[in-house]
Amino acid sequence: MAYSDTFKEHLTNPRNAGTLEGADAEVEQSNPVCGDRLRLALRVRGGRVEAARFLAYGCPPTLACGSALAGMLEGMTLDEAGRVTRADITEAAGGLPPRKQHAAALAFETLHEALKLLQT
């Protein structure tokens, strides 16, 4: 299985890794089949994502998608964040092998859990 340079870059130098002080939403989702976990924390100011942080456990695609997602969210309005697709996450992660698409799905679900929390 060959991974792209962008993908490996996410893996060795993840963007926005860690926890977030004063987060407005913090969610953790897991893939019940393989046990992968992704935690996402967002701080929102004036309808925009001011800061996004992630933590991830699992196969490299899950780590890369967490990094890609947290990296792209910062600066987005909540509307823009709601329009992020799985394909966007996959692309930002540097591409995923066909069998690893579930990693982007986990990132997508985690994002929507966080957005749901922000709406309530």
Place this chain on the structure above:
Amino acid sequence: MRRVYLDHSATTPVDPRVVEAMLPFLTAKFGNPSSVHFYGQEARAAVDRARREVAGLVGARPNEVVFTSGGTESNNLAVRGHCEQNAEHGRHVITTAIEHSSVRGICEALERRDWEVTRLPVYGEGVVRVEDVRAALRPETVLVTVMLANNEIGTVQPVAEIAALVRERREAGQKFLRLHTDAVQAASGMRVDVDELGCDLLSMSAHKLYAPKGVGALYVRRGVRLAPQNIGGHQERERRGGTEAVPLVVAFGEAARLTRLELEERAERVRRLRERFEAGVESRVSDIVHNGDRVRRLPGVSNISFRFIEGEGLLINLDMQGVAVSTGSACSSGSLEPSPVIRALGRDDELARGSIRFSLGKDTTEEEIDYVLEVLPRAVDNLRRLSPLYQKAQGPRACTPA
């Protein structure tokens, strides 16, 4: 970039002396060993010489050695060949929970054809217990197949003791019962002797012994009959049809000769380096678990689970720093389940997913080990800082008064 290869259980680099021995058989000495003319006889002599060397490595007679395309084919010929040959005498096989995927797959295929298979546990140490074999033996058992050394954790199985049981049963009248052992991993790290082991069938692979991929052998004790799996010409005494892969067979012969001569020295060297490696990891990385019995194992294999992280992420991090290892995580194998071998030790999914196999070779150096000890703790730390499992575990620790 500096590169360190610590994946010798997967395959080994080809020894230049082996390359030199095989080269003439890729050029001038191209004959077919079945041909009667000069070219054929030259090739025949080379195959015979190689057969003597491979037999010599395991204490067998040359005519008990069947050349194959590798370990997987040897295992197929042994297990399927024996079972097909003896189906009328019983349809029960005893194996272990930690066999190589080839033996595992063959056993599953047998079950689909109404065979019964008993898979013995290996407990926390990764070693089968002889009393479990005794308890599993039935009048209709025709084969016991137990690997000599495991490919992931390197643990050495009590094959000689199991052979004694099998022999006892055979002498008591169960004359079709045989013992097969997969020695593909073992041959590079320990002395293997078919009479000391008392096995009837023994699988070998050349590319674990510094020869090229594509050639292996099956030892078949005199008097043991197998249903051939490759039907063709009269090669290999009708046990495996097909023109012999002369250059590869010659390479295997030379590799076997060198292994026989250098085995002790190689084993001692890698054992010392592995001790240095494991001591280094223990002093630099927290929350690790060694997999497999620390004593009963091959000298060059170290299998370690790193808590809170997943193996393939660590593998890629190490690879980006030039260090090649392998992992029991599900990601790597393409399946959803992590390594059945690590799971068979009773480890939970997290530990199975976080397992890494470091396998040293005859040319591994102290400097290489020290380089790995420098980059490994950083790579583990990087991934742990990303891990929600690690953060959770750190929470309570941080609160514990010193």
